[in-house]
Amino acid sequence: MTGFGQEDAATTFDPLRPKLIRVAYRMLGSVADAEDMVQEAFIRWIRADRPSVREPEAFLRRTVTRLCLDQLKSARRQRETYVGPWLPDPVVEEEQEEDVTLPLMLALERLSPLERAAFLLHDVFGLGFEEVAETIQRDPAACRQLAARARSHVREARPRFKVDQQHGLELATAFFTASRSGDMKALGAMLAADVSIHADGGGKRSAAIKPILGLEAVMNVHEHLAALFIKHGSHLVHTGFVNGLPGFVTREADGELQTTALEIEDGKVVAIYVVRNPDKLKHLH
The missing domain is CATH 1.20.140.160 (PhyR, sigma-like (SL) domain)
Structure with missing residues (x-):
């Protein structure tokens, strides 16, 4: 040819x-x-x-x-x-991607x-x-x-509640601030009773092996994480939409990137999706 x-x-x-x-x-x-x-x-x-x-x-x-x-x-x-x-x-x-x-x-x-x-x-x-x-x-x-x-x-x-883009970004910023500073009262006010955490470490970075379900369990995890964030640092790199959901990119204590995406219904966070597997974050560098 x-x-x-x-x-x-x-x-x-x-x-x-x-x-x-x-x-x-x-x-x-x-x-x-x-x-x-x-x-x-x-x-x-x-x-x-x-x-x-x-x-x-x-x-x-x-x-x-x-x-x-x-x-x-x-x-x-x-x-x-x-x-x-x-x-x-x-x-x-x-911009918010709403089709998928x-x-x-x-x-x-x-x-x-x-x-x-x-x-x-x-x-x-x-x-x-x-x-x-x-x-x-x-x-x-x-x-x-x-x-x-x-x-x-x-x-x-499929999204049942359309989240206003600006409100979604504000909630993501508030979530980052509360979770990293250890303000559990502010964090708890953002979460739904049936909130869940889904963390993908792929066996390459520490992450829960199963989803964490319910407000009490999620708050316990974030209380533990906040102590680590305060001690070792977690730096905001970017706030935007992660796979169509409000979220943010951070650089963690190990120098690696991490993404957090928040599924929101009726103004409350119903699911938190965290990607930590470095193989899935290469393109973000």
């Missing part, structure tokens, strides 16, 4: 890359894997008979989705041996790869079932069933 051929391929591909990464990340929950799938799609695009492709975006979306379906099979096996709760790689943005929030991504983990693809392509990315069918190589009626099954599974995970 000549250099001109590659440049020609890149001219079409590069403007579509962000959209393709978006599809792949929502399929896989891993930034590195999403980038790998999109790069593999580019290699296939270079080799393709490009003049015969009427709609490059549809062709590339199909290619990326099929690569992700293959990748999901091996990812499932890896998840079975994962140490502690698994959370998707944190994506930190300035972190709780919804966790709900997608419980779907089969085909259900996940049908739901994302139709319900999130707005494709018709004819194109979904062509992408996942099933007939449209089967794709409708897959999406309907997926919808019933993930209905509870």
